Amino acid sequence: MTPGARISAAIEVLDRILAGQPAEQALLRWSRASRFAGSGDRAAVRDLVFDALRCRTSHAALGGALTGRGLMIGGLIAAGRDPGTLFTGEGHAPPPLAPDEGNGSADGRSDIPDWIRPLWDRSLGDQAAAVAQAMRHRAPVWLRVNMVKATPAEAVAVLGDDSIAAVPDPRLPTALRVMENERRLTQSHAYRNGLVELQDLSPQLACAALPVGPGMRVLDYCAGGGGKSLAIAGQADGLILVAHDADPARMRDLPRRAERAGVKVHIDSSPSGSFDLAIADVPCSGSGTWRRAPDAKWRLTDADLCALLSVQAAILRKAAARVRPGGHLAYMTCSVLDAENDGQVRAFLGDDPGFSQMARHLWTPLDGGDGFFLSLLVRR
Numbered sequence: 001m002t003p004g005a006r007i008s009a010a011i012e013v014l015d016r017i018l019a020g021q022p023a024e025q026a027l028l029r030w031s032r033a034s035r036f037a038g039s040g041d042r043a044a045v046r047d048l049v050f051d052a053l054r055c056r057t058s059h060a061a062l063g064g065a066l067t068g069r070g071l072m073i074g075g076l077i078a079a080g081r082d083p084g085t086l087f088t089g090e091g092h093a094p095p096p097l098a099p100d101e102g103n104g105s106a107d108g109r110s111d112i113p114d115w116i117r118p119l120w121d122r123s124l125g126d127q128a129a130a131v132a133q134a135m136r137h138r139a140p141v142w143l144r145v146n147m148v149k150a151t152p153a154e155a156v157a158v159l160g161d162d163s164i165a166a167v168p169d170p171r172l173p174t175a176l177r178v179m180e181n182e183r184r185l186t187q188s189h190a191y192r193n194g195l196v197e198l199q200d201l202s203p204q205l206a207c208a209a210l211p212v213g214p215g216m217r218v219l220d221y222c223a224g225g226g227g228k229s230l231a232i233a234g235q236a237d238g239l240i241l242v243a244h245d246a247d248p249a250r251m252r253d254l255p256r257r258a259e260r261a262g263v264k265v266h267i268d269s270s271p272s273g274s275f276d277l278a279i280a281d282v283p284c285s286g287s288g289t290w291r292r293a294p295d296a297k298w299r300l301t302d303a304d305l306c307a308l309l310s311v312q313a314a315i316l317r318k319a320a321a322r323v324r325p326g327g328h329l330a331y332m333t334c335s336v337l338d339a340e341n342d343g344q345v346r347a348f349l350g351d352d353p354g355f356s357q358m359a360r361h362l363w364t365p366l367d368g369g370d371g372f373f374l375s376l377l378v379r380r
């Protein structure tokens with residue numbers, strides 16, 4: 001496909017998304033209907049669509065309309081390019097610009113939805129503008145070295161055999177930042193053989209901060225695909241890891257992932273007894289991951305957030321009930337919003353004086369990874 005044809009495709013996909021279709025579904029539908037598109041074309045169209053969604057308000061203002069076409073025109077202007085060179089009407093390129101297109105200004109526009117902006121500003125304080133700005137850009141790809149199978153140096157070398165360049169983060173040597181050829185990852189020898197897992201830096205830092213010791217019983221109460229279980233599995237010998245999720249289908253991939261990683265995770269639909277550590281990685285707005293999932297930023301509503309807050313509060317209390325005296329409870333979200341983070345912990349501690357907070361951290365994209373919150377509580 002020519003660059004102009006890719007822009008036409010992105011316009012078509014974006015118009016579907018703006019009409020209400022989820023981004024992944026709209027991309028899949030375009031892909032299926034466009035057999036002529038090669039893998040490079042698909043990746044390029046996807047990048048155009050996601051770049052536009054990350055900067056939806058400002059690019060629409062620059063382009064002159066909140067439409068696929070307006071977003072593409074605005075995106076080219078924001079990148080310092082002349083849209084007229086691609087909007088030529090030739091071949092499959094979009095029609096040339098009308099006089100009223102591409103003259104807008106994005107001054108003062110934020111790419112955080114208006115209704116969230118006050119919550120965002122209150123939650124992030126003097127970092128609010130910088131984090132909002134960071135959310136306008138693509139996220140780096142991070143890997144976690146599976147210490148059960150490889151050292152960081154070995155993993156870097158095996159990735160290198162597949163021409164994937166990755167460097168360890170000084171804060172956590174098992175976290176590798178991918179510098180080159182990230183699209184080859186899932187086919188690489190290191191990934192297929194469980195030497196590395198895809199996991200963002202911030203949840204890796206959160207898991208590394210957990211008090212995990214030999215032989216401990218650990219409950220991953222909202223296990224989903226098992227990212228947190230797998231991250232702590234290699235941290236100590238003889239761990240008994242129990243994974244639970246209200247929606248067992250979310251754990252479908254966990255046995256396969258655990259096998260690839262060479263670790264044991266027990267799936268339990270109704271965990272009983274007490275645990276040394278319970279992890280509540282609750283469902284949340286995902287506001288910390290909006291670089292990766294920009295569609296979610298525009299889909300989230302006030303009603304969704306309210307519903308999430310009550311689910312989070314209920315899960316925190318249920319997971320707390322499984323912690324033994326002297327044991328720990330780790331409350332986690334991939335959100336940067338105070339109501340989902342410190343707000344939940346404050347309310348919980350107000351209701352249950354049997355717990356106290358011993359550590360708390362909010363990572364943001366300014367730290368290199370996604371926005372992620374950890375509150376580590378201890379049961380007296």
Ligand SMILES: C[S@@+](CC[C@H](N)C(=O)[O-])C[C@H]1O[C@@H](n2cnc3c(N)ncnc32)[C@H](O)[C@@H]1O
Binds near residue numbers: 225250281283
């Ligand atoms: C943020 S995701 C978990 C991600 C996962 N821990 C990981 O690292 O891959 C939240 C999970 O909570 C689950 N969930 C929602 N409501 C729940 C509840 N009441 N009890 C337990 N799990 C719940 C969802 O099905 C979802 O899989």
